[in-house]
Amino acid sequence: MFQAVSFALLDSLNALLIxxxxxxxxxxxxxxxxxxIVTLLIAGDWLGVFLLALVTMLIFDGLGDLVQRALESPVFGILLIATGLITLVLTVRSSGNGDSALVRRLLGPLKEPSVKTVGVGFVLGVTQSATSLPFFTGLAFLSVSGYGPAVRYVGLIFYASLALSLPALSAFFVGMVRAYPYSPFGRAFEYMRVRQELMVRIAGYVVAVALTVFGIATLL
Structure with missing residues (x-):
């Protein structure tokens, strides 16, 4: 269960949604x-993450012992290390603003709260999770955790919530800044805003190091 929680928290480092x-x-x-608007956006993203997690869990449960053998295989540890190193290289080479054009395109349907707002969040949730190794790794550990089906499938609610924890905290933080622009929240926001590239790089480094460490631990 600890592994599932750890990888869900890694998946919450969603730079695009934030x-x-x-x-x-x-x-x-x-x-x-x-x-x-932000509530609808995060709700749509949560729904996308939850539904993808549900489908993935059904597939993993259907594979049975194959998932357990894959997690115990040294190939899995090597894959985690390789992904961590690739993430590190991409983070070093990234300008930190690679998503800015996409962010501007996504803002169009988000100017007013509507069904489109939920739809954009849903697409972001599915896309982010479908391209995230931590997302699938955490679900694999949850699938072989030994808990009964009721616990595992109800646990998907918490899994999806953990995967959205950092964006939700970011939304709260930005809301506080808007309400109290001259508060410590406002000053902290301004500090991070002018250092956007640094913040993106830190998130990338955290994911890279965590994946590499988990991979090494798997091989030991």
Whole structure:
């Protein structure tokens, strides 16, 4: 269970969704409907993550002992290390602003709260998780955790929530900044805003190091 929680938290380092939330906080006027829009966006993202997790769990459960053997195989540890090293290289070579154009394109349907807002969140949730090794790794550990089906499938609710924990905290933080721009929250936000590239790089380094460490631990 610890491994599942750890990988779900790694998956929560969703730079694209956090970038969209920050952009909304900056773009929308103080009297804008920020809370409503961001709530719908995160709800849609959560739904996308949860449904993909549900389908993945059904597949993993159907594979039975194959998932357990894969997790115990040295190939799995090597894959984690390789992914960590690739993430490290991409982070070093990245400008930190690679998602800015995509963020601007996503903001169009998010100016007003609507069904489209939920749809954008849903697509972001599915896309982010479907391309995330930590997401699938955590579910694999949950599948072979030894808990009964009821615990595992109800646990998917918490798994999806953990995977959205950092974006949700970011949304709260940005909301506090909008409400109290001259508070410590506002000063901290300004510090991170002018150091956006650094923040993105730190997130990349955290994921890279964590995957590498988990991979090495698997091989020991």
């Amino acid at each position: 970038g969209v939330i920050v952009a909304l906080g900056v773009m929308l006027p103080r009297t804008g409907r920020y809370r409503r």
